[in-house]
Amino acid sequence: MTATITTGAAARSPHAADGSRVFLRQTWAMSKRSILAIARQPALVAPSLIFPLFFAALGASSFSKATNLPGFPKVDSFLSFALAGSIVQGVLFGSVTGGAALAIDIEDGFFDRLLASPTSRVGILLGRLAGAAAFGAFQALFFTLVLIPFGVRIASGPVGLAVIVASGGITGIAIGGFTAALALKTGSSEAVQGSFPLLFVAMFFSSAFFPRQTMQGVYRRIADLNPISYLVEGIRGLIVDGFDTVYVAQAIVVPIAIGVASIALALRMLSSRLAAR
Amino acid sequence: MTTIVNSAGPSRPVSGGSFDHTSAPGGTVLRSSAGLAIRGLRSIRRLPSAFIPALMMPIVQAIAFSGTFFAITKIPGFPTDRSINWYLPLACCMGAGFSGIGIGFSTIRDLETGFFDRLRMAPTPTASLILGPLFGAWIRMMIVVTSVLAVGFAIGARLTGGVLGIVNLYIAGFGVATVASGWALGLAYRLKDMRAAALMQLTFFNAIFLTNAQAPLFVMSGWLHTIARVNPFTNILRLARTGFLGTVTWDDTWGGLVAIAGMGAAAMYFAWRGLRELGN
Numbered sequence: 241m242t243a244t245i246t247t248g249a250a251a252r253s254p255h256a257a258d259g260s261r262v263f264l265r266q267t268w269a270m271s272k273r274s275i276l277a278i279a280r281q282p283a284l285v286a287p288s289l290i291f292p293l294f295f296a297a298l299g300a301s302s303f304s305k306a307t308n309l310p311g312f313p314k315v316d317s318f319l320s321f322a323l324a325g326s327i328v329q330g331v332l333f334g335s336v337t338g339g340a341a342l343a344i345d346i347e348d349g350f351f352d353r354l355l356a357s358p359t360s361r362v363g364i365l366l367g368r369l370a371g372a373a374a375f376g377a378f379q380a381l382f383f384t385l386v387l388i389p390f391g392v393r394i395a396s397g398p399v400g401l402a403v404i405v406a407s408g409g410i411t412g413i414a415i416g417g418f419t420a421a422l423a424l425k426t427g428s429s430e431a432v433q434g435s436f437p438l439l440f441v442a443m444f445f446s447s448a449f450f451p452r453q454t455m456q457g458v459y460r461r462i463a464d465l466n467p468i469s470y471l472v473e474g475i476r477g478l479i480v481d482g483f484d485t486v487y488v489a490q491a492i493v494v495p496i497a498i499g500v501a502s503i504a505l506a507l508r509m510l511s512s513r514l515a516a517r
Numbered sequence: 518m519t520t521i522v523n524s525a526g527p528s529r530p531v532s533g534g535s536f537d538h539t540s541a542p543g544g545t546v547l548r549s550s551a552g553l554a555i556r557g558l559r560s561i562r563r564l565p566s567a568f569i570p571a572l573m574m575p576i577v578q579a580i581a582f583s584g585t586f587f588a589i590t591k592i593p594g595f596p597t598d599r600s601i602n603w604y605l606p607l608a609c610c611m612g613a614g615f616s617g618i619g620i621g622f623s624t625i626r627d628l629e630t631g632f633f634d635r636l637r638m639a640p641t642p643t644a645s646l647i648l649g650p651l652f653g654a655w656i657r658m659m660i661v662v663t664s665v666l667a668v669g670f671a672i673g674a675r676l677t678g679g680v681l682g683i684v685n686l687y688i689a690g691f692g693v694a695t696v697a698s699g700w701a702l703g704l705a706y707r708l709k710d711m712r713a714a715a716l717m718q719l720t721f722f723n724a725i726f727l728t729n730a731q732a733p734l735f736v737m738s739g740w741l742h743t744i745a746r747v748n749p750f751t752n753i754l755r756l757a758r759t760g761f762l763g764t765v766t767w768d769d770t771w772g773g774l775v776a777i778a779g780m781g782a783a784a785m786y787f788a789w790r791g792l793r794e795l796g797n
Binding site for chain 1: 570573574577581582584585586587588589591592719723726727731732736737738739740741742
């Protein structure tokens with residue numbers, strides 16, 4: 241049996257325009273709920289704000305001499321180099337929290353109550369992802385503003401900063417799609433939290449913490465294939481080098497491409513879950 | 518003759534035996550502790566999802582750090598040309614620490630389910646409530662460190678300090694597991710719920726990274742250098758690395774032994790006081 245995902249209200253309304261309006265209203269309501277949930281439970285999201293900064297501070301003290309190594313890009317300080325990695329790291333970890341929140345909704349039955357109501361099924365998912373996007377954009381801005389007093393300069397100026405913040409938001413959706421898919425597949429917050437090591441590995445096998453040019457062998461090959469490398473390098477270029485359309489494309493297009501794949505996967509999982517009911 | 522309960526059933530004697538209080542007190546403590554340690558090990562089989570991350574994380578860390586930060590071995594004066602030789606002992610110590618913290622998690626579960634109250638009411642020697650989990654942490658540590666070492670050697674680590682280097686690594690592992698167990702148990706006894714779990718991980722993680730974990734002291738600069746110089750975990754890491762960065766020397770060894778003795782005793786005292794407060 242194949243389940244069809246419909247926007248609940250749209251399916252009931254004979255007028256498509258009314259259906260779209262209702263769909264948008266419902267999606268907005270779900271988005272507001274997930275954003276408020278983040279704001280109301282700071283303890284849940286604090287680690288994804290603190291740890292990336294902690295790692296950046298550690299790296300700045302541990303690897304400051306590494307910036308002179310052959311292959312290392314020209315940077316004012318290691319902290320300027322590390323900021324892009326911190327942003328992506330924070331967004332990745334924050335997305336796990338978002339996915340876990342969806343899994344908790346499934347565990348405590350709230351998800352079933354939503355499904356029983358005339359609410360758009362896609363809106364439930366998009367609402368969650370909107371929360372991830374808002375938090376991702378906030379993280380990008382937060383990390384940048386915290387590190388600026390320590391000597392980090394955004395070479396691409398305010399426009400570049402806007403692109404970085406947008407990239408944080410889109411990356412939040414992209415990774416949030418994967419964690420939402422996992423939540424829908426397993427219905428277990430523990431399983432979603434268990435994806436943390438996978439994201440940790442994905443981060444380390446990229447140029448998030450060190451440039452690809454300094455890596456060798458199989459690590460280099462994996463980092464070359466890892467889309468996170470190109471995302472981080474796009475953001476890093478905007479921070480270190482200045483405004484360039486190639487950097488903008490990397491910072492925006494790469495997470496969009498990941499997001500298309502992850503949302504498709506999440507919708508598939510949602511469809512499977514509905515079919516199983 | 519009395520029987521202590523374990524999770525397998527309320528009246529099943531631990532290790533197939535029961536506790537005879539007419540035997541020597543030292544023997545009773547050891548037997549009770551061994552029983553509790555075995556119970557802790559059984560939980561690995563019953564709840565593998567709680568142990569596997571503690572095993573996998575240090576393995577992943579060893580691989581990821583040595584690949585990502587490979588270039589730092591090119592810094593003039595770096596003590597090895599193999600990044601895995603630098604990061605493997607760190608991963609072993611992390612694994613050892615999380616073995617101890619895992620024991621803290623189990624204790625929180627026992628406190629929340631009420632099983633720990635039954636243990637305290639049983640005529641079990643109080644010391645065994647700390648020594649049992651500690652023995653369990655040591656055995657977990659042996660499994661984790663041996664696994665991490667095997668992976669490390671498979672991906673290119675070279676032992677330069679001979680058998681003594683391996684002995685030092687395991688001593689460091691025992692030390693870190695002891696410190697982490699004492700700290701985790703102390704927090705578990707005081708907070709009695711999962712709030713302690715977050716605190717255990719966060720503090721241990723910070724303590725181990727505010728050292729020469731990522732780079733040697735001479736490479737560091739600023740605030741981290743100042744902290745790492747006085748952090749006793751730096752000495753333990755130095756001890757753990759002796760077998761991988763040249764030959765084993767007493768100069769690189771004694772500081773770690775002193776740090777393990779001092780911090781181990783302090784952590785065990787912290788746990789002991791916590792257990793006493795729990796009783797009160």
